[in-house]
Amino acid sequence: MSDFWQRAFVYPFFLFLITMFVWAVAGALPAALFFGIGIMLRVFFHLRNLEALDRWLADPEKLQVPDGKGLWEDVFSQLNKITRLQRKEREQHAAALLQMKQATSALPEGVVILDEADRIEWCNPLAERHFGLDGERDNGQQITYLARQPEFVQYLAMKSFTEPLILRDTRHGDLVLSVKLIAYGDNKRLLISRDITHLERIETMRRDFVANVSHELRTPLTVVNGFVETLQDMPNLENDMSRRALQLMGEQTTRMESLVNDLLTLSRLENEQNALQEEKVDLAVLLRALLEEGLTLSKGQHQLRLEEESKACIRGSTNELHSAFGNLITNAVRYTPPGGEIVLRWEEAPDGNLRFSVRDSGIGIAPQHIPRLTERFYRVDRSRSRETGGTGLGLAIVKHIAIRHQAQFDIVSEEGQGSTFSIVFPGKRRCSEVTSA
Ligand code: ADP
Numbered sequence: 057m058s059d060f061w062q063r064a065f066v067y068p069f070f071l072f073l074i075t076m077f078v079w080a081v082a083g084a085l086p087a088a089l090f091f092g093i094g095i096m097l098r099v100f101f102h103l104r105n106l107e108a109l110d111r112w113l114a115d116p117e118k119l120q121v122p123d124g125k126g127l128w129e130d131v132f133s134q135l136n137k138i139t140r141l142q143r144k145e146r147e148q149h150a151a152a153l154l155q156m157k158q159a160t161s162a163l164p165e166g167v168v169i170l171d172e173a174d175r176i177e178w179c180n181p182l183a184e185r186h187f188g189l190d191g192e193r194d195n196g197q198q199i200t201y202l203a204r205q206p207e208f209v210q211y212l213a214m215k216s217f218t219e220p221l222i223l224r225d226t227r228h229g230d231l232v233l234s235v236k237l238i239a240y241g242d243n244k245r246l247l248i249s250r251d252i253t254h255l256e257r258i259e260t261m262r263r264d265f266v267a268n269v270s271h272e273l274r275t276p277l278t279v280v281n282g283f284v285e286t287l288q289d290m291p292n293l294e295n296d297m298s299r300r301a302l303q304l305m306g307e308q309t310t311r312m313e314s315l316v317n318d319l320l321t322l323s324r325l326e327n328e329q330n331a332l333q334e335e336k337v338d339l340a341v342l343l344r345a346l347l348e349e350g351l352t353l354s355k356g357q358h359q360l361r362l363e364e365e366s367k368a369c370i371r372g373s374t375n376e377l378h379s380a381f382g383n384l385i386t387n388a389v390r391y392t393p394p395g396g397e398i399v400l401r402w403e404e405a406p407d408g409n410l411r412f413s414v415r416d417s418g419i420g421i422a423p424q425h426i427p428r429l430t431e432r433f434y435r436v437d438r439s440r441s442r443e444t445g446g447t448g449l450g451l452a453i454v455k456h457i458a459i460r461h462q463a464q465f466d467i468v469s470e471e472g473q474g475s476t477f478s479i480v481f482p483g484k485r486r487c488s489e490v491t492s493a
Pocket residue numbers: 387388391392416418419420421429434435436437441442445446447448449450451452475
């Protein structure tokens with residue numbers, strides 16, 4: 057028999073014994089009376105303890121677990137142990153939560169926890185400042201009610217968040233934010249915001265500086281080039297050295313002019329105020345013009361051909377696309393030895409995207425260089441690039457033009473085998489017929 061039952065039987069056992077004794081000494085009536093009173097006292101004892109338990113259960117946080125006697129002492133002491141343990145666990149959880157809040161408050165980035173319906177579950181003080189939120193007041197509110205910029209709403213609706221969103225038009229005027237969403241748990245999302253106002257300002261200064269320097273250099277270079285050409289044409293220029301010097305001066309000023317022109321083109325492409333011209337680009341006409349230019353540049357040294365697999369035209373800037381496609385063709389001619397093959401191709405992918413590609417059988421590119429080719433002034437072979445009149449800015453220009461058309465720029469190449477450079481336009485850029493170009 058367990059300890060509980062042993063102790064539970066002590067009182068009835070002694071009550072029974074004493075009742076028997078009273079019966080033997082004083083008769084049945086006093087014994088029955090004694091037994092009745094004994095039972096009533098026991099019931100009263102249990103009721104009192106039950107009432108104490110009931111009172112404690114009404115407010116277990118504030119009240120102490122009651123003291124009890126006999127069997128109730130055990131029950132109350134167990135309860136006491138459990139509540140003490142729970143209190144300790146609660147305190148530990150609260151301390152951990154406080155620590156987490158302090159840590160996320162110290163983060164140099166804003167953090168907002170969103171539920172599956174983009175409602176705010178929690179945010180740190182920096183996120184409050186970035187999005188104009190109030191952690192307590194806005195808890196449970198949909199974030200898009202509070203941060204309503206269309207591009208932000210669109211970004212939230214997207215399923216892939218690989219790229220951060222640059223948010224300029226925030227509630228705080230000139231604040232520029234880089235916003236990134238990270239999916240976690242059961243459809244939950246973490247919204248991370250970073251203040252990049254300062255970086256943006258430096259970037260604008262850099263862009264303005266390059267644009268201004270290029271612009272300022274343009275006029276003196278044109279003048280110098282003009283004089284060099286005039287001098288070269290002078291009939292009494294007999295000295296070989298002077299002729300050679302003038303020829304070198306001419307080559308170098310032309311190179312500098314190309315550089316300045318490419319830098320100005322890049323500045324124009326980077327300038328957000330310079331919106332993309334959305335015109336219907338007649339690809340048939342453009343491709344034919346590009347083929348002609350390629351043939352002229354190649355001077356019959358390569359086999360150049362055009363594969364026009366699609367009649368689709370696209371919306372975009374004819375000038376910019378001419379420049380981007382032209383750069384790829386010029387590179388193919390420059391980096392393909394005589395006798396090589398160059399194919400221009402315009403086609404439609406099964407998913408509806410439209411693709412322009414230039415494939416050559418030229419020198420190719422080693423894999424470690426490919427990710428860096430669109431960086432300004434990055435060249436695999438500096439001297440070859442210079443010899444063939446390169447500025448190191450061609451592919452940077454192509455990439456910018458592709459971005460402005462929401463297109464993807466892909467490079468596939470194998471050293472010694474050749475390369476394929478492609479620009480893949482999203483299907484939404486297609487237009488059915490050409491009215492103007
Ligand atoms: P560059 O004026 O030097 O050609 P680009 O930006 O046009 O500058 O190209 C960057 C580098 O990429 C080039 O220096 C060259 O090394 C490499 N490259 C570009 N196109 C080709 C190609 N078709 N074949 C091999 N290498 C190429």
